[in-house]
Amino acid sequence: MTLPLTIRNVEKSIDDFKLKINELSFEEGTITAVIGTNGAGKSTFFKMMMNLVKQDSGDIDVFGKSVNGEDESWKQLVAYQAQTLIGCDPFTGEQLRKLMAELYPSWDEQLFRRFCEKLRIPLNKKVHKLSPGVRTKLNLALNIGKNTSLLILDEPTAAMDIPSRNDFLQFLLELMESGDKTILIASHQADDIKKLADYLVFIQNGEVTKMLEKDSLIFSYRLFWLKEEPPVSRIPGEIKRTYKKVILSNQPDKTLDYLTTHNLAIADEQIPTLEDIIHEVLMEGEMINV
């Protein structure tokens, strides 16, 4: 079966910025979150997939077609939501809807209408008269209406109010029930990532990590609240110590083994939040063991 997206040995430099992706394959029916600090290269990564930025080397294939090739038929299978809606200011949502419906054979009018209703999007106002949040929602409605197999979303919830964000997340999850959609999403919102993603890829020091299963990543970390401060400065698996007695481990079995063998009593044991794990990976350069 042809995969929605495969990437091999891709490198890109812009001035002193470098981005490297060794090998990634995205499977149908999955949502993958791309996570990185500001300026890490998430948008550049997405733009390369859409052939809006050309990679210096390596291959990117969308549904088996090279994005740099002459055959551009793959473009009708992908909807890409950039961070801003460019060139649409003089048009109303209704005019843009008409245009997209003509351009995309897979356009789903009912899906579009349902999304607009759910997120309370006015279609009769010109884009330049909409608030940034409503503009983002209209952009999303247009991309969702395309009903493509692959959906690439660059920080879609950044300007959204809380009810709209919840409705949007719910809508995406319902959309995934068909099993034939693939979504890539860049987000800084731990809650979005927690609710949506099956897989995560991080951009660490200019390099995109392998694909990590979200739940496996979460369960590979553990917080141990000890009754006493350990007698050594670092115990096996320990990656961080707070309040002298709280140990964050990325090898919980090893840590637990040491604590048991050395009679160090545990007051409590917890799975850390996804937000804490993301912080460790991005800010402390924590190596991923999964």
Ligand SMILES: Nc1ncnc2c1ncn2[C@@H]1O[C@H](COP(=O)(O)OP(=O)(O)OP(=O)(O)O)[C@@H](O)[C@H]1O
């Ligand atoms: N047109 C450009 N000219 C020069 N440098 C650029 C250009 N586009 C991107 N860059 C550089 O590429 C790097 C990655 O930028 P990119 O926008 O991909 O990051 P990002 O992870 O999406 O950031 P954010 O989270 O802030 O949206 C940055 O260091 C940026 O300065």
